[in-house]
Amino acid sequence: xxxKVKWSIAAVLILLLLGGLYMLEQILPANSIIFTVLQKxxxxxxxxxxxxxxxxxxxxFSLGQAGFMLIGAYTYAVLTIPPESRAAVYQYYDGGxxxxxxxxxxxxxxxxxxxxxxxxLIGLPVLRMKGDYLAIATLGFAEIIRxxxxxxxxxxxxxxxxxxxxFPVFHSTLFPFIVSGICIAVICLLINSSYGRAFKAIRDxxxxxxxxxxxxxxxxxxxxxxxxxxxxxxxxxLAMFQMMVQARAFTSAMTYEILLIVVIGGIGSVTGSVIxxxxxxxxxxWWLRFLxxxxxxxxxxxxxxxxxxxMVVFSVIIMFVVxxxxxxxxGTKEFSxxxxxxxxxxxxxxxxxxxx
Amino acid sequence: MSENILHxxxxxxxxxxxVAVNNLTLDVGKGEIVALIGPNGAGKTTAxxxxxxVYEPTNGRVDFQGQMMLQNHPTGKMAKAYKGENMGMYKHTxxxxxxxxxxxxxxxxxxxxRLFSELTVLDNVLIAMHMRAxxxxxxxxxxxxxxxxxxxxxxxMELLEIQNLQHLKDDIAxxxxxxxxxxxxxxxxxxxxxxxxxxxxxxxxxxxxxTQELTDFIVQIKDQYDLSIFMIEHHMDLVMQIxxxxxxxxxxxxxxxxxxxxxxxxxRVIEAYxxxxxxxxx
Ligand SMILES: Nc1ncnc2c1ncn2[C@@H]1O[C@H](COP(=O)(O)OP(=O)(O)OP(=O)(O)O)[C@@H](O)[C@H]1O
Ligand SMILES: [Mg+2]
Numbered sequence: 001x002x003x004k005v006k007w008s009i010a011a012v013l014i015l016l017l018l019g020g021l022y023m024l025e026q027i028l029p030a031n032s033i034i035f036t037v038l039q040k041x042x043x044x045x046x047x048x049x050x051x052x053x054x055x056x057x058x059x060x061f062s063l064g065q066a067g068f069m070l071i072g073a074y075t076y077a078v079l080t081i082p083p084e085s086r087a088a089v090y091q092y093y094d095g096g097x098x099x100x101x102x103x104x105x106x107x108x109x110x111x112x113x114x115x116x117x118x119x120x121l122i123g124l125p126v127l128r129m130k131g132d133y134l135a136i137a138t139l140g141f142a143e144i145i146r147x148x149x150x151x152x153x154x155x156x157x158x159x160x161x162x163x164x165x166x167f168p169v170f171h172s173t174l175f176p177f178i179v180s181g182i183c184i185a186v187i188c189l190l191i192n193s194s195y196g197r198a199f200k201a202i203r204d205x206x207x208x209x210x211x212x213x214x215x216x217x218x219x220x221x222x223x224x225x226x227x228x229x230x231x232x233x234x235x236x237x238l239a240m241f242q243m244m245v246q247a248r249a250f251t252s253a254m255t256y257e258i259l260l261i262v263v264i265g266g267i268g269s270v271t272g273s274v275i276x277x278x279x280x281x282x283x284x285x286w287w288l289r290f291l292x293x294x295x296x297x298x299x300x301x302x303x304x305x306x307x308x309x310x311m312v313v314f315s316v317i318i319m320f321v322v323x324x325x326x327x328x329x330x331g332t333k334e335f336s337x338x339x340x341x342x343x344x345x346x347x348x349x350x351x352x353x354x355x356x
Numbered sequence: 357m358s359e360n361i362l363h364x365x366x367x368x369x370x371x372x373x374x375v376a377v378n379n380l381t382l383d384v385g386k387g388e389i390v391a392l393i394g395p396n397g398a399g400k401t402t403a404x405x406x407x408x409x410v411y412e413p414t415n416g417r418v419d420f421q422g423q424m425m426l427q428n429h430p431t432g433k434m435a436k437a438y439k440g441e442n443m444g445m446y447k448h449t450x451x452x453x454x455x456x457x458x459x460x461x462x463x464x465x466x467x468x469x470r471l472f473s474e475l476t477v478l479d480n481v482l483i484a485m486h487m488r489a490x491x492x493x494x495x496x497x498x499x500x501x502x503x504x505x506x507x508x509x510x511x512x513m514e515l516l517e518i519q520n521l522q523h524l525k526d527d528i529a530x531x532x533x534x535x536x537x538x539x540x541x542x543x544x545x546x547x548x549x550x551x552x553x554x555x556x557x558x559x560x561x562x563x564x565x566x567t568q569e570l571t572d573f574i575v576q577i578k579d580q581y582d583l584s585i586f587m588i589e590h591h592m593d594l595v596m597q598i599x600x601x602x603x604x605x606x607x608x609x610x611x612x613x614x615x616x617x618x619x620x621x622x623x624r625v626i627e628a629y630x631x632x633x634x635x636x637x638x
Contacts, residue, residue, distance in 0.1 A: 186497065192485050194505065201472050201483045208470035211408060213458035213487030213548055216460040327520055332474070 001195035001322040009337050021173050025282055033286050036111070039176050040285065043237045048273040049187055050230035055259075056268035056332075057191055059203030064122070064138025065258050066229040067145045070234025070250035072111035074149060077164040077245050078157060079107040085166035088161055097156040104168050108179070108236045115232025116225045116345040119143070134224075135223055142252060149247040155246040157292040158247075175235050183230050188270055190226065199223050259333040264321050267327050272330030357619055360422075361386045361552050361584045362462075363409070367416035368440030369402050369442075370430075376402040378608035379416075380439045384552065384601075387594065389585045391595045394605035400588045401467055403605070404554050407586075408464050410455040414442055417450075420460055421551070426450055428571065453567050459487055463504060465541040465549035467557050467588070477521060477540055480529050481512040484547035485625075515543045518577075534561050542573075546581060553589035571598055582586025604628070 021038070024214055028034060047065060049066040054060045079102045080091055090096035102110070118141070148154070148162040158164075170176065190196050198219050201209040241244040261280050265272030291310040295302045321328075333339075362384040369377040384390045387620065392400050392414040405411045407418055409422070414434060418429040427450040430438040445503070452460075455516045463484075472480050485508045491501035499505070519539045530542060538558060540543040545553055558574070559567045571594045576587050589595050595602060602619040606628040612619055619625055 016618060041511070156626040188492070189499070190497045191492075193499075194482070195496050195499070197475070197479055198486050200475055200479070201486075204474050205470050207410065207454075208472065209483070210454040210465055210467070211410075211458055211466075211470075212484040212544065213455045214483070215453070215455045217486075228495075247520050251429050352377055 003128050005335055006256070013152075013337075018174060019176065020308070021177060024260065026175060032087040035173050037278070037282045037286050038173050039241050041281040042180045043234055043241055044258065044261060044277040044281055045274040046183050046237070047231055047234035047259050047263065048277050049184050049270050050227045051258055051264075052262050052267065052270065052273045053187055053191065053199075053228045053230075054223055055262055056266075057196065058199040058220065059206075060220060060223060061132050061135045062138045062224065062347075063252065064119075064142045064228075064251060065217050065233050066250040066254040067138065067142030068119060068231035069235030069238060069254070070142070070145055070149065070247060070294050071115040072232030073239035073245045073250070074112040074164070074247070075111040075159060075232070076236035077239050079110060079169045080104060080167040081164065082166065089164060089166050090156065092162060093155040093159065097118040108233055111236040112229040112232040115235070116229040119224045120221060120229030123221045123224045127217050127224065129141075138158060139252060139317060142250070142255060146247050146250055148242075161247070163244045163246040164239075167239070169243050170241040176241065179233070181239060183233055184270065184274070187226070187230060193268070195219070197223065259316060263328055264318070264325075265334060266330035267328060267330065268332035269330035269334055271335035272328055274334075275329060275335070283317070284310075284314060357543075359385055360421065362586065363419040364403070364407065365417045365419070366442045366445065367403070367406055367413050367418065368407055368442075369399070369411055370414045370434065370438065370440060373381075373439070375411075375439050375608050377406065380605070380608075380610055382603050382610065382613070384584050384586045386576070386584055387582070388600040389587070389598050390482070390601045390603070390604065391599040392588045392603050393590070393595060394488040398605040399608040400605055401411065401556055402608075404436045404464060404556055404588065407457075408462060408554065409452050409457040412451050413535060414438065415442060416447060417446055420462065423449060423509075424447075426452060426455070426458065456489070458548055458550075460552035461540065461549070462554065463545035463548045463553040465545050465558060467539070467554055467560070469534075469537050469541055471529040471537055471544070473528070475524050475529060477516065477529055477532070478509075478512055480540060481515055481546050482508055484544045485512065488549060503600075512547060515547055518580075519543045519573075535566055538562070539570075542577075544579065550581075550583065552584045552586060555585065557588050557590060558589045559589060562591075567594055569593070574598060605623060 047069060049064065049067050054062045078098065082101045086099065087095040122137055122141050125204070126133050149158045152160050154160070176280045191199070198209070198214050201212065201214060202216060202219060206216060257280070261276045262273055263277030264280065265274070288310045291304065291305055291313055292307045295305050359384045366458055367377055368375065369382045380403060382392075388485065389630070393401065406413045406426070413426060413428050414577075415429050416436070418425050427446050427448050429446040429449065430443060430538045431449075431582060472483060475483070489508055490504050492629055495501040496505075509614055513525070516525055519537065519542070521540060521543065524536070529537065532540065538561075542555070542558065557576070561571050562570060572584060574587070575598055577583060599616055602614065602616055603610060604619060604622075604625050612622045612625045614622070
């Protein structure tokens with residue numbers, strides 16, 4: 001397909017999507033569950049794709065995504081709370097020691113940079129070693145950073161174990177869609193660049209990659225830092241979505257959730273991660289909610305339905321997906337305009353032959 | 357001295373108690389085709405792995421283009437366990453990672469083909485051009501390296517055309533027939549712009565006709581790219597036809613060296629290697 005045609009179609013689809021979201025916001029009440037799902041789904045898409053860059057495209061196994069998100073969320077929150085609100089937020093720490101607020105875009109980029117710097121430092125010792133030490137190191141980092149942030153002595157900056165709030169948040173679903181969309185597009189550009197090819201070479205065969213002159217350590221660092229950078233931005237988005245941050249929430253369970261999304265979507269498929277994020281968030285936040293509430297049919301209470309049952313069903317569904325779709329929804333394939341075009345043209349030419 | 361592109365001196369590679377390569381000394385001259393032969397388990401691949409930085413040698417040194425590239429001597433536990441010779445002759449330690457050695461200009465193929473099997477044929481070749489491309493992660497991501505990328509793609513397609521693989525450029529490398537994979541591996545090695553090309557059993561699994569084509573091809577690329585070639589090969593007709601120099605390895609030791617005629621008439625070689633294969637053919 002002509003690239004110009006392809007890009008035009010893509011542009012039209014993006015405009016349609018954004019237009020559709022805008023329309024939705026005019027029609028539905030602002031507290032509709034659909035917006036929760038769309039916003040959180042978009043944010044998780046970015047974080048899942050950032051993890052996929054490591055696990056799926058570079059063959060590095062990291063379990064630190066929640067830690068990088070935490071760094072991003074805190075960096076964003078700490079740097080954007082308006083000075084006039086600080087006295088209330090940092091009430092136990094005399095209003096904290098920071099008395100400025102950065103513009104939102106600057107703070108978001110710094111959120112990514114802070115997470116990237118942490119990743120770089122973790123990578124320095126770990127990525128020189130052969131074997132899967134990265135998983136252990138990043139998991140350890142995520143646990144430790146959660147404790148450090150809550151450390152009382154850091155309270156004037158991090159507010160200790162109290163939550164951070166009053167920072168600027170978004171008011172339209174378009175915001176997380178646009179930010180995540182741009183970030184995912186950049187990741188895709190990277191994956192399809194010469195560096196992305198080098199990452200995939202490392203994933204396929206480290207020894208051969210090294211023999212072709214690819215410096216394993218440097219390229220792994222690049223993948224790790226890039227992944228953390230975007231996880232940091234994802235963390236900032238999540239903070240905005242929740243309208244507050246608290247270190248306690250960024251547990252390893254959060255990392256596993258994201259890992260699960262990547263596996264369900266297909267390790268090595270960007271579109272798979274995105275689709276799986278929305279499905280995952282929709283099921284956990286919306287479709288399966290009714291399982292947590294007692295339901296009555298004709299005056300009879302349906303058995304099993306009580307708080308917590310949702311997670312049981314959810315786990316069973318996940319188990320089935322992992323068992324029967326071992327490669328995830330998409331495998332390593334991508335959902336593309338070209339693919340759809342080919343699908344339809346193939347179908348048509350076959351039909352044409354059949355008619356003659 | 358500068359006539360030799362590769363100079364291997366007293367290299368010993370000991371794994372635990374196993375001496376895989378024992379005091380190996382050899383030279384590859386500029387523009388020459390040099391063969392390393394020997395029975396299975398003789399230590400040929402291990403010698404390649406030392407030269408390309410996959411293993412650190414236990415003792416000895418390797419020079420490339422007249423410059424010291426690798427040097428080592430037994431230390432720690434190995435100093436006691438060392439079974440080789442010339443201990444104490446080398447005082448320094450100089451190690452290089454495989455990617456640094458590739459960048460110096462040594463490319464290789466692998467005995468058990470190691471392509472990037474999930475990637476396309478074209479990507480396999482492009483990856484080998486990555487290290488010399490003028491770009492960084494930002495310029496590559498945001499396509500500011502557009503011209504460089506175009507140049508790489510053209511050069512990669514040229515390499516594929518030489519091998520007659522251009523029509524397969526979008527095929528997944530791992531799905532190709534064995535013989536084509538071997539040829540692709542050579543194309544990929546050439547894409548690193550090497551001065552010295554190491555081929556580990558390039559004709560393995562090929563029929564006589566394919567082997568003859570490969571023989572001609574090796575001579576052709578040597579001239580076209582101004583290469584020196586160092587190869588491990590079991591197909592004697594290939595080796596005898598094009599080698600300037602042959603080294604024969606047995607149990608990690610060099611047992612003979614010389615021109616094809618000298619080596620094929622050497623009684624030790626006939627006993628250790630050629631004799632065995634003649635027996636096997638009977
Ligand atoms: N990493 C290693 N650790 C321990 N022993 C090794 C290692 N690599 C090679 N060896 C041993 O070194 C010896 C030589 O192996 P090598 O692969 O170099 O032989 P070769 O001459 O290439 O044989 P072939 O013709 O079968 O390819 C073998 O006995 C092998 O078991
Ligand atoms: Mg071998």
